[in-house]
Amino acid sequence: xxxxxxxxxxxxxxxxxxxxxxxxxxxxxxxxxxxxxxxxxxxxxxxxxxxxxxxxxxxxxxxxxxxxxxxxxxxxxxxxxxxxxxxxxxxxxxxxxxxxxxxxxxxxxxxxxxxxxxxxxxxxxxxxxxxxxxxxxxxxxxxxxxxxxxxxxxxxxxxxxxxxxxxx
Numbered sequence: 001x002x003x004x005x006x007x008x009x010x011x012x013x014x015x016x017x018x019x020x021x022x023x024x025x026x027x028x029x030x031x032x033x034x035x036x037x038x039x040x041x042x043x044x045x046x047x048x049x050x051x052x053x054x055x056x057x058x059x060x061x062x063x064x065x066x067x068x069x070x071x072x073x074x075x076x077x078x079x080x081x082x083x084x085x086x087x088x089x090x091x092x093x094x095x096x097x098x099x100x101x102x103x104x105x106x107x108x109x110x111x112x113x114x115x116x117x118x119x120x121x122x123x124x125x126x127x128x129x130x131x132x133x134x135x136x137x138x139x140x141x142x143x144x145x146x147x148x149x150x151x152x153x154x155x156x157x158x159x160x161x162x163x164x165x166x167x168x
Contacts, residue, residue, distance in 0.1 A: 034115060034158070039063045041119055041161040043143070045136045046127075057126050057138045060164060064153050065118030072109045076100035091137055092144040098157060115158035124148050 035041065040062055047056035077097050079090050086094075099112060126138040126148070141148050 035063050035066060035117060035161075035163075037063050037066065040164040041117065042164040043119075043138070043156065043161055045138050055127070057124075057136070059119075059121065059124040059126075059138060059143055059148065059154075061119040061121045061123075061154075063117050064120040067116045067118075069114050069116065070111050071099070071114050072111055073099060073101050073105075074109075075104060076102055088139070088142065088145040095137065095144055095157075099159070117156050117158050117161065118153050119156050119161070121148055121150060121152045121154060123150070 040060070042061075043059045045057050046054050048054050074097065077093055077100075079086065079094075081090075099114065124138070124141075124143075126141055128140055137144050143154055146152075146154055
C-alpha cells in the first residue's frame, strides 16, 4: 500500500511540475529535461484560506545551476513540538531532510532522484512580524536561515519552485 501511495505522490509531483511550467511536454530532449539555467523560478508561501485568503509571500530568482542526485528516502526528523514553535534552524533541518517519509516503511529503502537548483535571488517579499503572517520558510528577509540579498545564490529543491516570467 505504501508503494502505491508513493507512486501516486510521484505522479502528483510530476503533474505539479508540468502545471508549474518547469517541465515542458515538448518532444525536444532539451526542453523535456527539466529546468534550464536562466529560467525564472518562484517560491511561494502562504495564501491559505477559502473565504479570506492570507497574504502570499514569495522569493523570485533565476536558475544559476542544476544538480541531480540520488537519495534514499529516510524518516523525517521528529522535533517534538508544534510547527508554530519551529525556529529557522528547525525549518532548515526539515528542508535538508526532504524528501522524507513521515512513517517507517516495511519495504526496502527507496531511491529517488532529487533535482537541486541554485537560484540567484532577484526579488522577494517576506513577513516581518507574526502579525503579518505565520512564520514559515520566508520570514524577516530570510529564506530558512539564509539572509536574502539580490544576486545571492540559494540551493533549493526543484519541487519547491514554480516557473515564472522574468519580467513580472
